[in-house]
Amino acid sequence: MIKALVDLDENLASSIALRYVSHLSTLLDLQVQIIHVEEIDRGEHASGSGWVRRTWEKGVEDAGAAAIHRLLKTEKVDCSLAAVPRIAIGSHDDAVLEELRSYVYDLFIKGIVSTSKVGDFYQLIETKLFTSCSCPMLIVKNLIINNKVVLLCGDGVDLQSLIPQFVRICSGADLDLELIYYKFQENNELLFLDKSEAGSVLLEAEEMLRAAGLVPTSSKVLSGSPEQGGEYLSSCGLAVSTFPTRKGPRMELLANAPSPLLLCR
Amino acid sequence: MKILIALDANSYSAEIISDVTKLAANTWADVTMLAVQSRGEAECPDATLVKALSSNQKNFFAQYQGGELPHGEANPQGFMQTTPGVWQTSGSGRKEFTLKIRSGEPIKEILAEAGERQCDLIILGCSKDNGCQWDAEIDLPQKIARDADCSVLVIKEGRIPKNITCCLDQAMVSQESLEMVSQIVNLHQADLKIVGLTGPKGLPGKGEVEKKMQEILHYYTARKVTTLIKLVDNEDLEKFVERATREGMIALWMGKKSLLAKIFSKDLIGKLVATSNSSALILR
Secondary structure, eight states: OEEEEEEOOSSHHHHHHHHHHHHHHHHSOEEEEEEEEEOOOGGGSOSOOTHHHHHHHHHHHHHHHHHHHHHHHHHTOOSOBSSSOEEEESOHHHHHHHHHHHHTOSEEEEEOOOBSOHHHHHHHHTSHHHHHOOSOEEEEOSOOOSOEEEEEEOTTOOHHHHHHHHHHHHTTSOOEEEEEEEEEOOOSSOEEEOGGGGTTHHHHHHHHHHHTTOOOSEEEEEEEOHHHHHHHGGGOSEEEEEOOOSOSHHHHHHHHOOSOEEEEO | OEEEEEOOSSHHHHTTHHHHHHHHHHHTOEEEEEEEEOGGGTTSOOHHHHHHHHHHHHHHHHTSOTTSSSBOOOOTTOOEEEETTEEEEEEOSSBOEEEEEEESOHHHHHHHHHHHTTOSEEEEEEBSTTSSBOSSSTTHHHHHHHHOSSEEEEEETTOOOSEEEEEOOSSOOOHHHHHHHHHHHHHHTOEEEEEEEESSTTOOOHHHHHHHHHHHHHHHHHTTOOEEEEEEEGGGHHHHHHHHHHHSEEEEEOOTTOHHHHHSOHHHHHHHHHHOSSOEEEEO
16 A cells, blocks of 8 residues: 655646546555645734634635635546545645655655746755655656556666665556666657667666566667657656756756656655 | 638648548538639639549548538539639538639638638648648748638648647637647547646736646546646747647647737748648637
8 A cells, every 4th residue: 555645736737636646546556645735925824823823724724625625526536535635734845744754655746737947847856845755756747647657767866766666656556667768869859779878777677677576568778858858758657767866867858758757765 | 610621733632631521520510622723714613623623522522431421522513603703513411512613813712712601710731842832822821821810720741740739828718629629639649738828928827827728638638638738938939839840730729819819920820830840720
């Protein structure tokens, strides 16, 4: 059983995330907990204390709960939810991190809407929530419903970290698994190079997966721009890599990939 | 729905018939196949154009078994003059099917026919040489796409789009345009990307854009069309569209109330049709 925390709001990104979670629950044994944080501007805080403050907080909490109820009702998701949604008030990142720490989750899920600015993805990755989250993070950019999973290796990916965490989450699922080693190159079109171009990385990854009972259907070396690489990933239901700690080709590829991203620690 | 198919006697025109037939069959549209001859020879319909229309009609009906289409075949030998320099022959069926020849300047006549019949969509093919060309008037497809009051689909010879990027107006998206895009996606089994515009310059706020995109996403998801979404800043739009046209077909909503119409100049629409790597759809 994978304990997953889904961060929701009443918006497009959450609508996509929720529908994707519903699909994911058909592949994985998920126990889903929803969290929603009502962020309050400084000026909006209740000035009082005691009963006045508690009443104000209750009002804000009720408004948040109503928003999530509306979202769940609109989306009509078909997956079992662990308990009533948790509604927190205050700083978004702090509240979610507190929940993650307190109840030890295996997976954190959040929806985002891709933008034309790669910098928006960098900003997201650099938030306190993402830099401090200790469990694997699933960023849902689009609703891509299939069982094709791509594991991105190379460019700083620690296989000893990536594969055990991926296996922990996805073992037992019926997946069409593909290994990709991405090489940045400005070509007119995306090229598929010989596996040897990846050195021993792909072979090592294949071996580790096999040891865990997973057999990739293919291993490829992709060579092209991050936009071309991202386009290749547009047909895949999940792209998996480790959390990028620096700007580089892999970060750019992840920013350009429209597929949902699972980032392991 | 009323579809006007602008044709000439070239292969790029003949090639679009397969797509047109599927579209007409799926939408139960009234169909007019139009060819334009020069005014000097206006005593009778041009024999080459009659032959071309006849052949395209044959191809249109050959795609389906008898009775599957709501249209009836017109008699290519039965062209009747309706007004000076205009001849037509129609089939009988549940939906209108007409072969028509007009005399005059092609762009003017195609636009006039679309206006008179209050067509929803003009479809035309073009040669892939030097962007997008027609024999009679090289930049005819660009000018039709630019100046028509209705939607225009320009199909490039021999290029089947693998993906369709739709820049739909966020302030007002008509059911017809969503349906038209859906039909074209199904026609080519293509991937669909919906792009929402954000940024200042009179555009709706991000929240409003997202709300509209959520509705669009629900619409296509319910129809089992995998739809990727993206928000594009107004400043990046031209660059984004240029890239999208290299990779596949682009559809732009250019209605009178559209914000895209304000951002995209008319010349840019022509350029888009010319430089696009595959077909282009201008939604109005």
